[in-house]
Amino acid sequence: MSDSAPNFEADERIKAEPLISRLMKRPELGAIAGVLLVTIFFLITADSAMFTASGIINFMTPAAQLGILAIGAALLMIGGEFDLSIGSMVAFSGLFFGVCVMVWGLPLIVAIPLTFVFSACVGAINGFIVIRSGLPSFIVTLAFLFILRGLSLVGLKWASGGSTQLRGVRDATENDWLAPFFSGDAFPGFFAWLAEAGLIETFQNGTPKVPGMPVEILWFIAIALVATYVLLRTPIGNWIFAAGGDANAATNSGVPVRKVKVTLFMVTACCAALVAIITVIDAGSTDARRGFQKEFEAIIAAVIGGCLLTGGYGSAIGAFFGSIIFGMVVIGLTYTGFDQDWFQVFLGGMLLIAVLFNNAIRKRVTGER
Amino acid sequence: MSEDSKFHHGEVKDSVPPIVQMKNIEKHFGNIIALAGVSFDIRPGECHCLLGDNGAGKSTFIKTMSGVHQPTHGEILFEGKPMSFATPRDSMEAGIATVFQDLAMIPLMSVARNFFMGREPTKGRGLTKRFDVEQANEITMTEMRKMGINLRGPDQAVGTLSGGERQTVAIARAVYFGAKVLILDEPTSALGVRQTSNVLATIDKVRSQGVGVVFISHNVRHALAVGDRFTVLNRGKTLGTAKRGEISPEELQDLMAGGQELAQLEGSLEGTV
Numbered sequence: 001m002s003d004s005a006p007n008f009e010a011d012e013r014i015k016a017e018p019l020i021s022r023l024m025k026r027p028e029l030g031a032i033a034g035v036l037l038v039t040i041f042f043l044i045t046a047d048s049a050m051f052t053a054s055g056i057i058n059f060m061t062p063a064a065q066l067g068i069l070a071i072g073a074a075l076l077m078i079g080g081e082f083d084l085s086i087g088s089m090v091a092f093s094g095l096f097f098g099v100c101v102m103v104w105g106l107p108l109i110v111a112i113p114l115t116f117v118f119s120a121c122v123g124a125i126n127g128f129i130v131i132r133s134g135l136p137s138f139i140v141t142l143a144f145l146f147i148l149r150g151l152s153l154v155g156l157k158w159a160s161g162g163s164t165q166l167r168g169v170r171d172a173t174e175n176d177w178l179a180p181f182f183s184g185d186a187f188p189g190f191f192a193w194l195a196e197a198g199l200i201e202t203f204q205n206g207t208p209k210v211p212g213m214p215v216e217i218l219w220f221i222a223i224a225l226v227a228t229y230v231l232l233r234t235p236i237g238n239w240i241f242a243a244g245g246d247a248n249a250a251t252n253s254g255v256p257v258r259k260v261k262v263t264l265f266m267v268t269a270c271c272a273a274l275v276a277i278i279t280v281i282d283a284g285s286t287d288a289r290r291g292f293q294k295e296f297e298a299i300i301a302a303v304i305g306g307c308l309l310t311g312g313y314g315s316a317i318g319a320f321f322g323s324i325i326f327g328m329v330v331i332g333l334t335y336t337g338f339d340q341d342w343f344q345v346f347l348g349g350m351l352l353i354a355v356l357f358n359n360a361i362r363k364r365v366t367g368e369r
Numbered sequence: 370m371s372e373d374s375k376f377h378h379g380e381v382k383d384s385v386p387p388i389v390q391m392k393n394i395e396k397h398f399g400n401i402i403a404l405a406g407v408s409f410d411i412r413p414g415e416c417h418c419l420l421g422d423n424g425a426g427k428s429t430f431i432k433t434m435s436g437v438h439q440p441t442h443g444e445i446l447f448e449g450k451p452m453s454f455a456t457p458r459d460s461m462e463a464g465i466a467t468v469f470q471d472l473a474m475i476p477l478m479s480v481a482r483n484f485f486m487g488r489e490p491t492k493g494r495g496l497t498k499r500f501d502v503e504q505a506n507e508i509t510m511t512e513m514r515k516m517g518i519n520l521r522g523p524d525q526a527v528g529t530l531s532g533g534e535r536q537t538v539a540i541a542r543a544v545y546f547g548a549k550v551l552i553l554d555e556p557t558s559a560l561g562v563r564q565t566s567n568v569l570a571t572i573d574k575v576r577s578q579g580v581g582v583v584f585i586s587h588n589v590r591h592a593l594a595v596g597d598r599f600t601v602l603n604r605g606k607t608l609g610t611a612k613r614g615e616i617s618p619e620e621l622q623d624l625m626a627g628g629q630e631l632a633q634l635e636g637s638l639e640g641t642v
Contacts, residue, residue, distance in 0.1 A: 235489035245475030252473040254487030
């Protein structure tokens with residue numbers, strides 16, 4: 001056999017790969033480059049207040065709320081499926097949570113787990129229909145986009161006696177020991193200390209302008225880290241990539257593709273539930289328009305973060321940065337002289353660039369020519 | 370590739386008991402008789418070629434062997450004991466690995482991730498139980514080097530590999546996970562000359578490790594280059610098994626085509642088929 005061995009020596013036609021081109025293959029690279037670009041753009045055009053502590057908190061808060069959804073959407077997209085119903089899911093689980101607290105008078109320790117279980121069940125229904133029927137998840141979840149939005153309206157009218165808003169959640173949860181984990185600001189002591197040390201801006205009376213870190217930002221970071229760990233360092237992560245890359249090949253190799261996909265639908269729904277709980281407690285009310293069009297924004301953030309629409313490729317960290325870009329643009333424009341409505345143009349442009357970029361990256365990775 | 374090749378070939382003695390023995394297998398789909406009494410066996414360390422033209426029943430036969438189909442009549446003996454495989458998983462666990470033409474590989478994923486797809490090594494326990502990426506990478510690099518493929522790195526995407534290399538990854542994976550019998554479904558059908566010879570070399574390596582290789586092909590030259598025994602399937606029946614050296618490529622070709630027509634055609638093509 002030795003006579004054919006030289007064929008296998010290091011191929012002289014493969015050039016040593018420079019660092020830059022190895023970096024080019026990371027799915028999240030586009031999003032990180034995007035964050036840099038957007039930062040530079042706003043450093044030049046925006047009021048300097050944007051990059052003070054309070055400015056950063058200002059754009060990180062909407063980024064975090066979107067990002068929790070986007071990371072769920074990214075995992076599902078890597079797993080090869082879509083969920084267009086996550087925006088409606090926010091309203092629907094918000095309604096359920098509101099009913100738990102306001103109508104049934106449950107404490108948060110019961111209401112929150114119940115909301116997660118309920119949302120996971122709705123996600124599982126989505127998943128089962130997609131898996132059983134073999135239909136594209138795009139169509140099935142599009143149906144649920146309307147079904148859940150409609151149910152939220154009907155349910156709200158029932159729960160509130162005719163209104164499309166259910167108020168008073170804040171009063172009901174104010175003294176609950178679990179509330180601080182889902183609303184308000186974390187580490188007030190640390191921020192007070194920063195203010196005393198003169199590291200962040202303060203009001204006249206010496207209290208910091210930023211009282212603390214909004215909890216949703218902590219949730220956002222924690223979920224991004226957990227999702228990245230699961231994707232890159234657990235067998236389940238490998239199954240998610242495999243299920244999205246080629247469900248048939250994955251099944252033949254012993255990957256429980258159906259279970260993986262249904263679980264991902266449930267995880268996405270739970271992400272929507274978390275956003276619902278955080279925003280409902282924060283706002284003190286729930287309404288039928290909550291989460292409106294968030295499904296598109298979440299998918300856009302995931303795509304900017306490097307997820308392929310065809311599945312099997314992407315990253316949670318990418319979705320994390322994709323959401324930050326989103327928050328920066330939507331809030332950042334108020335710091336500039338531009339009309340706010342440029343936001344949508346910017347968004348569409350980013351999406352287009354991201355898709356073109358991802359397509360090029362995919363060809364690079366698979367060695368297509 | 371000439372009739373006699375550079376491979377040293379498995380020296381299989383008739384005394385070695387076969388790993389898998391298929392006796393008079395029949396498979397009917399409704400009123401269609403796909404297999405009408407096929408006998409076949411495979412011994413450790415040999416390459417047994419199953420030849421046949423399109424529609425001869427090759428696919429049905431290997432699917433029966435790998436547990437996808439259950440035979441209508443006939444008997445399968447695995448290591449001497451009667452065996453019926455209800456699912457592909459059963460036969461995989463017994464040690465029969467099938468590499469189908471789609472290879473069950475995902476182009477966007479790295480070689481290491483593909484190698485361990487569905488069978489990831491883990492370390493730690495409980496909540497810290499995780500995919501042992503370092504071990505997976507190391508094993509992949511070692512196994513691929515054994516098969517004569519130098520990867521740029523374990524994170525190289527399968528999509529960047531050539532068809533022959535992908536085939537080799539699939540074979541290496543099956544062997545690493547303890548295949549005693551390796552069924553290769555037309556592994557050379559879509560490959561160029563160089564890649565074909567690489568795959569044939571891989572088959573030779575696997576055989577020398579004592580794995581029984583079932584090589585399905587309709588290319589007589591590829592079969593003769595590496596095979597130890599040859600069974601020809603025609604219209605759902607076996608036309609007998611020949612040992613290496615007992616049969617010429619022309620005879621095999623004729624058997625596959627069912628004799629007459631090809632002989633005439635070959636005449637007009639001046640022996641190029």
